[in-house]
Amino acid sequence: GTEAPPEPGPSAGTPRPQPAEEEEDDDGDEDFQFLLCEGCGQDCAHPRLLSCLHTLCPACLSDTKQCPLCQAAAGAPAVDNLLFSNLRGRLQVWRQIRSSRGPDCSRCRTEAALVWCSDCEEFFCARCFEEHQWWHKKKEHRFRRVEELRAGSVQQFLEDTKTSCSLFCSSPSHPGESRVCSIYCPRCERALCCPCALLDTAHAPFRDLRAETHRRQDELCSLRRDLRRLRGSFEAALGRLRGEAARQEEQRERLRERVLASCERLQQLVRREAEELQALLEARPERGRSALAEELRDAEGSLLRLEAAERLVERLGRYGGEQELMDMQPFVKAALLDLQRLRPPQAPELREPPHFALCRARLRAL
Ligand SMILES: [Zn+2]
Ligand SMILES: [Zn+2]
Ligand SMILES: [Zn+2]
Ligand SMILES: [Zn+2]
Ligand SMILES: [Zn+2]
Ligand SMILES: [Zn+2]
Incomplete structure (x- = not known):
C-alpha cells in the first residue's frame, strides 16, 4: 500500500484558530520575562528544559540533582529549550529592527540594512540584497523591508517569523542542499523533503507534514486539557490541606x-x-x-x-x-x-x- 506523497502545503499556512478554552489565560507575555532563567532570572542564550518542564540556564542546572523550583528529582536528562532560544533570537532581531539607528547589513556590516530575509535570517543593504537575489533566484526567499517591520508590532513580527521557520530535510542523500520538508514518515518519525519521500519507497505510507504538526499540537492540547482537570483537583486537594493546616494552627x-x-x-x-x-x-x-x-x-x-x-x-x-x-x-x-x-x-x-x-x-x- 504505497500512497502518493501529498502535495507540499503552502509554506505560510493560515494560523489555526485556538480553542476558546485556551484564550482565557492569554496574558500576552509582552515583556517576555519568561525567557529569563527561572532560577537566577538571568538572560540565557541556551536555556535547558527539565523533565518537570521548568527552564533553567546551564549555570543553575550545573550542580543540581533536583529542580530548584519544584524540587522534582531530575528525571530524563534536560534538553535544549529550542522554543525559548529561538524566540530569544527573534526578539534580538526585533530589537535591532527597533533600535534608534536601525540594523546594519549582516553581510558587509557597513551599510544600513534595507531588507530582512527571513529564510537567511539576515539583514541586507541594497547592494548586498541584489547579490542575495542573484544567488537565491531559484528559491524565492521571503523578505521584508526593514521600514515596514519597524512600523509593525512585535506580535506581528513574531507571528511572521514563526511561519517562516521551515524544517529542512536532514537526509544524507543531498548534503549541503537544504530542501524544505513537507512530508512526514510515521515509521521513521521524521520529516522528509518531497524528492526523498518519492525516491525511497521504504518510507511509505506518508503523512502531510502540516497534518502531522497539527496532530501533534492537538495531542499536546488534549493532554493539556486533561492536565488542567488534574490541576483543578490538585488545587482542591491543596486547598483542603491548607484548610487543615490552618485549622491545626488555629487549634494550637x-x-x-x-x-x-x-x-x-x-x-x-x-x-x-x-x-x-x-x-x-x-x-x-x-x-x-x-x-x-x-x-x-x-x-x-x-x-x-x-x-x-x-x-x-x-x-x-x-x-x-x-x-x-x-x-x-x-x-x-x-x-x-x-x-x-x-x-x-x-x-x-x-x-x-x-x-x-x-x-x-x-x-x-x-
Ligand atoms: Zn539560572
Ligand atoms: Zn521543576
Ligand atoms: Zn551590505
Ligand atoms: Zn535569503
Ligand atoms: Zn530530502
Ligand atoms: Zn521512513
Whole structure:
C-alpha cells in the first residue's frame, strides 16, 4: 500500500484558530520575562528544559540533582529549550529592527540594512540584497523591508517569523542542499523533503507534514486539557490541606491561649494565696503577740505576788505578835488561797498559734 506523497502545503499556512478554552489565560507575555532563567532570572542564550518542564540556564542546572523550583528529582536528562532560544533570537532581531539607528547589513556590516530575509535570517543593504537575489533566484526567499517591520508590532513580527521557520530535510542523500520538508514518515518519525519521500519507497505510507504538526499540537492540547482537570483537583486537594493546616494552627493558637490564661489564673491564685497567708501571719500575730505579752505580764505578776506572799508570811512569822496574827490571818489566808489557784503557763512549744498550722497546711496545698 504505497500512497502518493501529498502535495507540499503552502509554506505560510493560515494560523489555526485556538480553542476558546485556551484564550482565557492569554496574558500576552509582552515583556517576555519568561525567557529569563527561572532560577537566577538571568538572560540565557541556551536555556535547558527539565523533565518537570521548568527552564533553567546551564549555570543553575550545573550542580543540581533536583529542580530548584519544584524540587522534582531530575528525571530524563534536560534538553535544549529550542522554543525559548529561538524566540530569544527573534526578539534580538526585533530589537535591532527597533533600535534608534536601525540594523546594519549582516553581510558587509557597513551599510544600513534595507531588507530582512527571513529564510537567511539576515539583514541586507541594497547592494548586498541584489547579490542575495542573484544567488537565491531559484528559491524565492521571503523578505521584508526593514521600514515596514519597524512600523509593525512585535506580535506581528513574531507571528511572521514563526511561519517562516521551515524544517529542512536532514537526509544524507543531498548534503549541503537544504530542501524544505513537507512530508512526514510515521515509521521513521521524521520529516522528509518531497524528492526523498518519492525516491525511497521504504518510507511509505506518508503523512502531510502540516497534518502531522497539527496532530501533534492537538495531542499536546488534549493532554493539556486533561492536565488542567488534574490541576483543578490538585488545587482542591491543596486547598483542603491548607484548610487543615490552618485549622491545626488555629487549634494550637487556642490551646496556647488557654495555657497562658490558666497560667495567669494560677499565678493570680498563688499570689492571692500568698497575700492572704501574709495577711494571716501579719494580722493574727498582732492578737497572738499581745495575748502572749498579756500572759507574760500575768505570769510575771503572779510570780511577784507569790514572792510577796512568801515574804509576808515569813515576816509575819518572824516579826508578828499574836495581835497581828489574829487581825491579819483571815485576810492573808484568803489571799494565799487565791494564789493557790494560780497555774503556771504551759510550755511555749505546745502552744503554737492555730493560724501557724493553718498557714503551713495551705503552703503544703500549694
Ligand atoms: Zn539560572
Ligand atoms: Zn521543576
Ligand atoms: Zn551590505
Ligand atoms: Zn535569503
Ligand atoms: Zn530530502
Ligand atoms: Zn521512513
